[in-house]
Amino acid sequence: MVFWRKRKPSVELSIEADRVLREAVEEHNRKNDVLMREWSFNAIAEWNCDQDTGRFVMTTHDGATVTADFQAVGSYEKRSKTWEWAWNNPHIDKRLRVDSQKVKTFGEQQGINYLTLPMFTVPKLEFVTYLAAIASRVTNAQGAFPGDIGDLVLWVTLKNLRRT
Secondary structure, eight states, rough: OOOOSSSSSSSSOOOOHHHHHHHHHHHHHHHHHHHHHHHOOOEEEEEEETTTTTEEEEETTTTEEEEEEEEEEEEETTTTTTEGGGOOOOTSSSGGGGHHHHHHEEEHTTOOOOOTTTTEEEEHHHHHHHHHHHHHHHTSSSSEHHHHHHHHTEEEEEEEHHHH
């Protein structure tokens, strides 16, 4: 479960923004349940995000394969405890930063500064899931996936899931 409100928010949120963010977390939890139950994300043996094709491919322990279209949302660097939005990351192909840019635009419209900062220190690890929940909601994704790559966790939104 993720939280929906920081103890001391750095910005005053409008009633509408607060409602949307709360709903984003609730929706993220429902989507995550579907990913686990119906798409076997609780049994991942290996996964890959191919920047050339924009395809996410996951294989489960029983050999089933799930494919999806993905967009990079952002990355969490474990040692420095920092988050970087994909729209700011020059190592991510521009075609795969579209969803991240939508989150930035949403943040500008709603006056939510942490959605518009290129990189920042994360107060608690759970906050990263909160950011992914917002991205999933704003972009109408089927879910968000945290791909652990050693010292870095790449968060991606997933759309058009299919068994292959």
